[in-house]
Amino acid sequence: MRIHFKIQRALYDAIHADLRRRHEFAEERLGFLLCRPALTETGGLIVAYKFLSTPDDMYVPDGKFGCVFNSEAMRRAMQAALSLNVSIFHVHVHEHVGEPWFSRTDLKESAEFVPNFWNVRPALPHGTLVFSLNRMAGLCWWPGHDHPQRFQKLSIIGSPIQITQEATWKAF
Amino acid sequence: MEGVLARQSFLGENSPEILGGTAALIAGLGGGGSHVAQQLAHLGLGNFIFIDPDKIEFPNLNRTVGATYEDALVGTPKVEVAARLVRSINPSARIKAIVGTWQENIRTVRGADVVFGCIEGFAAKVELERVCRAALTPLIDIGMDVHRARPYSISGQVVLSMPGCPCFICMGHVRETDCAIEEQRYGHAGGTPQVVWSNGALASTAVGVMVQLLTPWSDVTVASFLGYDGDLSTISPDSRYVNRRIGECPHFNSTSAYGDPFFA
Numbered sequence: 001m002r003i004h005f006k007i008q009r010a011l012y013d014a015i016h017a018d019l020r021r022r023h024e025f026a027e028e029r030l031g032f033l034l035c036r037p038a039l040t041e042t043g044g045l046i047v048a049y050k051f052l053s054t055p056d057d058m059y060v061p062d063g064k065f066g067c068v069f070n071s072e073a074m075r076r077a078m079q080a081a082l083s084l085n086v087s088i089f090h091v092h093v094h095e096h097v098g099e100p101w102f103s104r105t106d107l108k109e110s111a112e113f114v115p116n117f118w119n120v121r122p123a124l125p126h127g128t129l130v131f132s133l134n135r136m137a138g139l140c141w142w143p144g145h146d147h148p149q150r151f152q153k154l155s156i157i158g159s160p161i162q163i164t165q166e167a168t169w170k171a172f
Numbered sequence: 173m174e175g176v177l178a179r180q181s182f183l184g185e186n187s188p189e190i191l192g193g194t195a196a197l198i199a200g201l202g203g204g205g206s207h208v209a210q211q212l213a214h215l216g217l218g219n220f221i222f223i224d225p226d227k228i229e230f231p232n233l234n235r236t237v238g239a240t241y242e243d244a245l246v247g248t249p250k251v252e253v254a255a256r257l258v259r260s261i262n263p264s265a266r267i268k269a270i271v272g273t274w275q276e277n278i279r280t281v282r283g284a285d286v287v288f289g290c291i292e293g294f295a296a297k298v299e300l301e302r303v304c305r306a307a308l309t310p311l312i313d314i315g316m317d318v319h320r321a322r323p324y325s326i327s328g329q330v331v332l333s334m335p336g337c338p339c340f341i342c343m344g345h346v347r348e349t350d351c352a353i354e355e356q357r358y359g360h361a362g363g364t365p366q367v368v369w370s371n372g373a374l375a376s377t378a379v380g381v382m383v384q385l386l387t388p389w390s391d392v393t394v395a396s397f398l399g400y401d402g403d404l405s406t407i408s409p410d411s412r413y414v415n416r417r418i419g420e421c422p423h424f425n426s427t428s429a430y431g432d433p434f435f436a
Contacts, residue, residue, distance in 0.1 A: 004283075006308040008336040036431025038307060040283045047308050047431045084427050123436035155285070157308045157335050160388050163193065163285060171195035171219050171283040172268045 002043035009158020026059040027066030032077040034086040082120040090128040100132035187387040195219035197284035201250040203235035205290035207375030209254040213261040222251040235368040282307040289313040294350040314374040318365035326402025344412040
């Protein structure tokens with residue numbers, strides 16, 4: 001299944017601005033992106049809608065991981081999925097230029113918490129995104145698929161339009 | 173397309189890859205859409221989706237680029253004429269030619285990076301915009317009209333509907349009353365009046381808008397609403413848009429306006 005992720009430039013910039021703020025003790029920030037899915041001729045499309053920032057007091061000091069959020073942060077995201085009928089994508093930033101990818105810890109944690117969103121919206125895809133300073137990457141748990149699918153194409157819609165796609169990507 | 177694009181290198185070092193990887197959908201392959209298809213082929217666009225239910229007839233020959241007398245004689249589908257034209261310029265272009273309506277092919281529409289709306293009718297334009305907005309796809313609409321004045325007057329427009337920006341209704345491109353009276357407005361010059369030079373001017377402008385979005389050659393903001401005065405032969409920012417105070421678009425700001433509203 002080929003999955004394309006799209007986000008408006010203004011929303012993308014707003015997420016960057018939010019996630020790159022310093023926190024009192026957390027080494028990085030995170031948030032949740034509310035999205036709506038659609039089917040395309042060749043797979044799926046995830047359209048970003050709104051960003052749910054994580055308030056400062058929802059981070060938990062943790063000696064092992066640089067960033068841990070409390071259960072209230074997760075509850076807010078699940079409530080949004082339920083109330084607004086949206087897909088939820090966890091987002092964080094890696095502070096470097098170029099193609100980002102998830103750390104081993106990111107992958108392990110995501111595999112545990114992302115499927116939880118199916119408890120409230122089982123028919124919708126959910127997932128996780130990682131931004132670098134100029135690119136992004138993501139994994140999507142699409143209903144009916146055992147394993148998360150990597151976004152093969154990611155588009156930032158603004159002026160200019162920025163499209164990153166795998167060489168094998170085909171629109172039709 | 174190696175070497176072919178050398179004269180447009182000012183569009184950027186990686187512009188051949190950007191354009192080669194882009195998928196453009198043209199809804200309507202008549203007077204406007206056929207011009208757009210031809211220009212995109214020359215530009216080095218890699219992926220084309222053509223959607224039009226109609227076949228070439230003799231009255232189309234006054235403006236449809238690539239159409240021949242033979243096509244009108246046998247009734248070649250317009251999308252096949254466009255595909256043939258594009259292949260004659262760039263044999264490696266990937267083309268999906270659909271004889272049908274875009275409404276029957278919504279999933280295909282969602283796969284495009286940019287959509288050219290070369291269709292008639294305000295209601296149809298609004299409908300196509302809704303689908304494009306839901307997929308965060310820029311829609312470039314072109315249209316022309318001939319009115320009774322002096323004794324005839326030609327006008328038209330190129331309108332960019334950019335996700336997150338004012339929509340057709342916000343910009344004054346479409347009014348709700350337009351949909352109701354559009355049938356009465358057309359046809360003053362016999363049939364739906366269309367001429368090749370106006371179509372060409374509008375299509376060229378629309379293609380320029382797309383290129384400026386994908387591989388900008390200047391830092392000038394892409395104009396959203398360009399009006400064409402066919403009598404004066406000018407294209408300039410449309411006063412209907414320029415004189416409006418536009419805030420946040422209220423028409424596409426709910427979750428139901430994003431993705432597939434029927435996706436459970």
